[in-house]
Amino acid sequence: MSSSQVPISASELANLWMTYQEKTMMLRVLEHFIEHADHEEKLLLQMHHENAAKNAEKITIILQQEGAVVPIGFTESDIHKGVPKLYDYMYDILYLHMMTKVEMSLYALFTGMSYRKDIEDFFIGLTAKSQEMNSLSTQLLLEKGVLVRPALVSMPKEVHFVNDKNYMDGFHWFSEKRSLNTVEVSLIHHAIETNLIGMQLMIGFAQVAKNPEVQDYFVKGMKLSKKIEIDLGEFLRESFIEPPATHAGKATTSKTAPFSDKLMMYNSSLLASFGLGSNALGGAFSLRSDLPAKMGFLVKDIFTFAQDGGKIMIKNGWMEEPPQIEDRNKLTN
Structure with missing residues (x-):
């Protein structure tokens, strides 16, 4: 029996459902950001928007093939276009940087909870894409002087073991x-x-x-x-x-x-x-x-x-x- 013929499990259904909610929400938020973004930011936001739309559609196809109802998630009724921007300089990329951290954690967890090969491959792909987007947003924020690096420290020269009881x-x-x-x-x-x-x-x-x-x-x-x-x-x-x-x-x-x-x-x-x-x-x-x-x-x-x-x-x-x-x-x- 091929993996596509094996019914999806409770955990796989739950994780696809949660991913659909998150992806459709991201589509709406990114649409507001794209409407007001500068060129350099817009390219990155559009890339993530295209990926989110593509993966929301993949989930729709999988659920339909399994005979499951597709969740509502977030639709055009959840965004109001043509309104003033809600956040100023580079917040859109800061938000993307934060949300891709959430995505990396979620999709890595969902990969480990997947048993059917096509579902596992789907979440592996999502993990890789969220890592890529996190890297691109990190580098752009650093270039713009917006993101602060963690503290620099002196490199250790010796290995030590803890011997202080306190x-x-x-x-x-x-x-x-x-x-x-x-x-x-x-x-x-x-x-x-x-x-x-x-x-x-x-x-x-x-x-x-x-x-x-x-x-x-x-x-x-x-x-x-x-x-x-x-x-x-x-x-x-x-x-x-x-x-x-x-x-x-x-x-x-x-x-x-x-x-x-x-x-x-x-x-x-x-x-x-x-x-x-x-x-x-x-x-x-x-x-x-x-x-x-x-x-x-x-x-x-x-x-x-x-x-x-x-x-x-x-x-x-x-x-x-x-x-x-x-x-x-x-x-x-």
């Missing part, structure tokens, strides 16, 4: 806090960089949201991103490292929504889920107990934020339900 407590040499190691610095830098971009996203969304409850939610998201940036930035400053910052990519003063409240809520939900995973990973790989403790508190805040967002989406009929497993209990009633 190393994992975060203290070293007469109870002074030890400096962060490079693993910890990299995780903190990544979290701050992502939250700076996310904070501007929330500011813009809060300015244009039509639903007052949704507007308040985005204000909470803005404050949460700021809190994460400040709290984690303090760890870097204690080791005499300046946290990342950028002069570009701010929200404009526009009050006209380019996107539906539904789309903006989904985008914030996707980033909150990514933030949960990133902070959990950061806590797991840190060897300083005060850092995982802080990230643990932040994870709790992010989880509460994500839960509140889910409730708002359900209340307004914006949460499309994932494919459901048949309830066998009903057969016995």
